Amino acid sequence: MLQNLSSPSLQPSSASPSPFTHHSSQNYSHAKPWPLQKRPLTRLSCASSGPKRKMVPQSEKLEAEQLVRSIMWNMNGKEPVLKTLNKYVRVVRTEHCFLLFEELGKNDKWLQCLEVFRWMQKQRWYVADNGVYSKLISVMGKKGQIRMAMWLFSEMRNSGCRPDTSVYNALITAHLHSQDKAKALGKALGYFEKMKGIEWCKPNTVTYNILLRAFAQARNVEQVDALFKDLHESIVSPDIYTYNGLMDAYGKNGMIREMESVLSRMKSNQCKPDIITFNLLIDSYGKKQEFDKMEQVFKSLLRSKEKPTLATFNSMIINYGKARLREKAENIFQKMKNMGYTPSFITCxxxxxxxxxxxxxxxxxxxxxxxxxxxxxxxxxxxxxxLDVYCMNGLPMEADMLFKSAKGLGIVPNSSTYKLLYKAYTKANMKELLQNLLEHMDRDGIVPNKRFFLEALGAFQSLPAGMETATATTVVGSPLGRSKT
Structure with missing residues (x-):
């Protein structure tokens, strides 16, 4: 099966930019791409995101992106959202708001997304559009704001819009971001069944891709098979993202047999692997330390029309390292340089x-x-x-010296920095370093929550008897210990 990855029947396509990440914009995003067409103000019905839209000239796209950058710059300067938008009221239209939702969502500013939406609704040019609601529901879902996503769904129907497939896809994905995964999967299946009963909301390939990946992540092989059977009986067909999403989910769960079964299914459906396929196979085999298979896939990749990416080499380097195969890791790095690749910071x-x-x-x-x-x-x-290297090798003093010099190097520590040092100092019974670290956190305004300490407490299992109490007292006695967690 692995040997056939580069066979004529499975020659890879030339698509695909980035490895190990699935293209949400191509596979799992649920709003239609901007810009939305400007529609007459006399139109009263809700616009659907389904119909094809005219291609927008590249120059207009660049102008829109430039305008949105200017608006974001003003917002980042702590200027109120409405004040900023009112400055640009003569030029801002739906396509600009759509881009703003994208940028604000990336920066975790979901409340500002709602402010932009409310401002939008008050403009004379505004026409309710499924694409706008779909994008907002998607943003809220990614930020875990499920209730807000549901409110937007209700708001959309109240405004006269008729939910279409893209909106339901966004709603399903929003629920899947919920912490209660069992409940979320049940809700997702409920919406899926509802879609099948609505003529204009029939599940499409994206719908199946979302559900298949979610159930694969939940290790529910039986439900994955049931969905595949349903997909086979429907009018839609699986695509490269269907198989890549499934293989990635199984691979990350260490379910190699199931991953290979999907690869076999992919081959039988004459679906050509792309660089994503190769990279996720290499990464999955590497994490399970099945290096013979990993190297076999790598050789198939080199024989194919696809080209390795930096992530291909990064994955092999780190997975060889975890198996303490230093020579193999150094060899793959040398091969990377010989092929003309420039190491990225992730490679380093x-x-x-x-x-x-x-x-x-x-x-x-x-x-x-x-x-x-x-x-x-x-x-x-x-x-x-x-810092992690120092800590895993039992060198807490060296870690502390590097930590203290970090700001001089232009690096601002984050919560992950403090967490790994907290664990290391606790495990090494370095009370003074631990106290100093807590004081640094207090000065930097890092207030740990309960999860921070619960994860750090995992280090207590290896401490001598009585040390658990001593460390706990250190935490409680510090300014942070008195903070609200």
Whole structure:
């Protein structure tokens, strides 16, 4: 089966940019792409996001993006949303608001999305549109605001809109972001069955892709098979995202047999693998340390029309590192350079972690220092990787020295930085370092919640008897210990 990845019957397509991430804009997004067509003000019915829209010239897209950047810059300057929008009232239209929803959603500003929406509704040019509601429901779902997503769904129907497939897809996805996964899956299936009974809301390929991936993530193989059977009997067909989404979900759960079954199904349906397919197989086999299969897929990739991406090599480097196969990791890095690839900061972080896992702390630090000397902007994830290397190798003092010098390197520690140091200092019984760390957190305005301490308490299991109480007293006695958690 793996040998056939590059066979003529399964020659990969030339599509696809980025590995290990599924293209939400192509597969799991549920709103139609902007811009929405400007419609006559005399129209009273709700516009559907279903009909095809005219292609917008590239120059108009660039102008719209530039305007949205200007608006976002003003908003980031702490100017009230409505004041900013009113400044641009003569030029802002639906397509600009659609882009604003995208940008605000990326920055976790879902409340501002609602402010923009309310402002939009008051404009003379506004016409209720399924695409707008679909996008807003999607944003709310991603931020865990399920009740707000449901309110928008009701608001849409009250405004005279008739929900279509894209809206139901957005609603299903919103529910799947809920913490109660069992309840969310039940709701999703309920909407799915309801869609099948509405002529203009029939499930499409995206609907099946969302549900198949969700049930695969939940390890519910029986329901995945039932959905595939339903898909086979429907008028829609699986696509590359169907198979990639399933294989990725199974692979991340370590369900290699199920992942290979999907690969076999993909082959039998004459669906060509793309770089995403190759990368997720390489990553899944690497995480299970099935290196023979991982290397076999890599060779198939090199023989195919597809080209490896940086993520292909990053995955192999870190997974070899976890198995302490330093030579193999170094060889794949050398191959990457020989093929003309320039290491990214993620590649460097992968090398840092690989050397740390292989007990080569000095080599890891050489890479970190090289990144500092390069003059490029340092990322907090790189700092965290180096700190993690020190901590996993029992060097808390070195970790503390690097932590104290971080701001001088232009790196601002985040909650993950504090969490990994808290765990390490607790495990090493370094009371003074722990107290200093808590004071740093207090000064930086990092207020840990209950989850922070519960995760850190996992380190207590390896402490000597009595140390648990001593550390707990340290926390309670600190300013943070008195904070609301």
């Amino acid at each position: 972080e992968s090398l840092i972690m690989m050397y740390g896992l292989c007990d080569c702390v000095s080599r890891a630090r050489d890479i970190f220092d090289g990144m500092v000397q390069s003059g490029k902007e340092m990322k907090v994830s790189t700092l965290n990787a180096m």
